[in-house]
Amino acid sequence: MIDGVPIPPTEEFRSLGVGIRLTEAAGTGPLLSKRIRRAGELLSRAHGVQGGRSRKAEAVATLVLATGLFGSEVADVSAADLRALETKVLNSIWGPCRGGRAKEVVFSVLEKGHRVSPIMKVRYMQIGWLARAARRPGSLQTIIQAVWEASKGRPRPVGPVGRAFRTVTNLGWKATDGWWKWQLPDDPEPLDMVSEPMSRLMHRVREALRGQQLRQLELRRPRQFEGMQGEVLKDVLNKQLSKYPDGVERTLILGAIAGATWTADKAHRRGLRTTAHCPYCECGMDEDEDHLYWKCSAWQVVRDPMVVQLVRYAKEIPWLSENPEEWPPCLRLSCLPPAHAFKGVGDEIVQQFVSAQLTMFCRVLRMRMGRERVKECLFDKLGSGHKSYPFEELYGPKPRAEDQPVFEVELLPPSKWKWEPAFQVALIDWLRELQWMPGKSSVTFIELALDFEAHSGKAMPAAPSAELESIVLSLHERARVLRTALAVLQKNLKSGTLVPGTMTLKARSLVPLGAGPLAGLTSRPYFTRRSDMLQQLRSLAEYSEQRWTSKIRAGVSFNVGTSTQQRPAEGARERRSRLHAADNWNM
Ligand SMILES: [Zn+2]
Known part of the structure; x- marks a missing residue:
């Protein structure tokens, strides 16, 4: 070293x-x-x-x-x-x-x-x-x-x-x-x-x-997978799964087994829904896997006959309770039969049990998918119910700057600063011009990167470890470079505070535009180039909306694969900074 x-x-x-x-x-x-x-x-x-x-x-x-x-x-x-x-x-x-x-x-x-x-x-x-x-x-x-x-x-x-x-x-x-x-x-x-x-x-x-x-x-992930104790009946499961040919049903079931089904609860936790309440029944309970597979009254018609069968098989399995509520989460919520619960049970019964449970999950998920296609209620429509993006911060006069951070830093030698020196100079100029708002809030590195690029008139450089410098960086990559560069500056600060607040992985400021929580800071500035930011964020909002609708239309909401033709997330890569045509950093 x-x-x-x-x-x-x-x-x-x-x-x-x-x-x-x-x-x-x-x-x-x-x-x-x-x-x-x-x-x-x-x-x-x-x-x-x-x-x-x-x-x-x-x-x-x-x-x-x-x-x-x-x-x-x-x-x-x-x-x-x-x-x-x-x-x-x-x-x-x-x-x-x-x-x-x-x-x-x-x-x-x-x-x-x-x-x-x-x-x-x-x-x-x-x-x-x-x-x-x-x-x-x-x-x-x-x-x-x-x-x-x-x-x-x-x-x-x-x-x-x-x-x-x-x-x-x-x-x-x-x-x-x-x-x-x-x-x-x-x-x-x-x-x-x-x-x-x-x-x-x-x-x-x-x-x-x-x-x-x-x-x-x-x-x-104990909530969904507890109880396996290191071994599940994978051969039985795979044999039963082989009866589902490639297609919607197979995809639904594999998603359920891998714990990847979108429930209202999960959509809520990812910032895609205002509440976790089940949108398909009126009971007001949260829709998690337990509610979805075992309790929701909306799917009772297809569920009940299968539950009767399952309970009948369970009576012949000594280590498994007759009451499905007592089954371990791995079995109850993820269809993964733990080996210890089926010890000493004949192959016939085990196969029938697993087959019945897969059928039940499949029928519930199919019915739910049909309902969602008509009702479209699992994810909030963009903008509805959510706090909207604070576009007002980008207009009008800024309040008087008070208690702004001050810092002292000197030009770092190449052993510490792996990019061009000009990038450091531009970064410090920009930081000195940012005006921070009082109180707690959040800003993502994506927004900061966009503002920095508008301020300096140049595109964010690639990470020092990247092999090709000319490569077009995605928004996320540009944000990551900024985060790294700020961390290097922070570490070599002579005195003062570079930026108020701390680093967080859950900055929510872009959630209203359809992004999830992202890496950022627990403080928020007025940006230095507000009219550029307004344009950038408007086009970002438009792009998110497109991505959003295509996502729901493509059925990703149920993890029904969009396969290779349509990959909405790829759009992020193609979003060039409009500054990319500008000069690069080595002058
Ligand atoms: Zn329900």
């Missing part, structure tokens, strides 16, 4: 196509970085692969990850790189318009996670690498043994050996004999890397990785 900036990891040698670094630097090395970037590019194209979800998943597994992550069982890949790649995989298999889906369900229940999830695949490869070393005497085995002995069984998580052991211990495995015999949680039978048949061994590794994902989800 120099000045808090990591040295680019270049001391890398290539062995059989794998870049192995000699330094202790963590993070993704250059060779693997290149492969991952290539994989990311291929993934954005995989979305166009013809055919259903399973064909896309197969394309991802074979084409992309097999090459993209080749060698990552021994080379280091940063967690951030893997997460970014995982999101790309999710978008290419499931389409980009499905917010709120639990990726753990997608990768541990619906897909073969050890093949398509970059995170699970790397862990799977690491443990496989350890097991193969344990079975084959040779120099690798000696090295691992040496590391194990030198660290008294607790290797530091650096280097291939340490990282593989970290993966194993993160699964909750305890070493019982050297580094090849392990006690697994919830499994009385120890796992022996040397003598167990490889296929069985790797099967147990896959189970353990899936269990880890499901436990993580249960902690993250």
